[in-house]
Amino acid sequence: MTTEELLPTAEYAAPDLKKSFTIDPTQKHSTQGKTTGPSDHVLNAGAVDEDMPSAASDTQMGRLREYLTTLQDDVNTFLTERMQHSGSANDKDNDIERRVLDEGVDEDDDE
Amino acid sequence: MSNSAEFTHALKFKIPFHTAKQATIAQNSLNPDPILKPNELTVKYYTTSPTTTESNSRISATAAAAETAGKEVEVEKNTVLVIEFNGFDDRVIRVAANNVIENLKTVVECFENF
Secondary structure, three states: OOOOOOOOEEEEEEOOEEEEEOOOOOOOOOOOOOOOOOOHHHHHOOOOOOOOOOOOOOOHHHHHHHHHHHHHHHHHHHHHHHHHOOOOOOHHHHHHHHHHHHHOOOOOOOO | OOOHHHOOEEEEEEEEOOOHHHHHHHHHHHOOOOOOOOOOEEEEEEEEOOOHHHHHHHHHHHHHHHHHHOOOOOOOOOOEEEEEEEEOOHHHHHHHHHHHHHHHHHHHHHHHHO
């Protein structure tokens, strides 16, 4: 068993782009993802997030869970932006998709 | 029907663990999840050893500790879980990857607590 940090990575490849995702352990990380869980809209309406992830313990495995959450957020945000720019759907559809995927907004919500 | 050779988009995660046993447990926990649309996406799980770059700092730390203890250096193999997604667009990869990482975090939380 080592004493070094367990740092997950990701590599993306498409015909037009390659990108690497890495974790900077000197930055602050959390198990509360920005692109997972209920949206602020839902929480502000009084919903209680009963599936909220537990806080990470101050261990390498706890920090790995925080790093995975950051990596998940980075990849989710990147891929959602790619989807928006793919031109496969119109802007309104793309915005709904982004909000459903990244903010957890119900597709049938009326503004 | 599509196959993986036609998939143009790929995403590969590398998740290091302390031991090969942990990496294998994570692999075996995630692997049974069925692929809902195999004509749009493939997912592969396997374990590998840290690459030279990835393992340099770990080897250095391990070597220093071993030297202090008067032991030979031994770095465990296959401690890295690799998850490869290949799909025909960004959407299918995003949905699948998000789901797998969510499940992986549960596996890691089990390691954390037990």
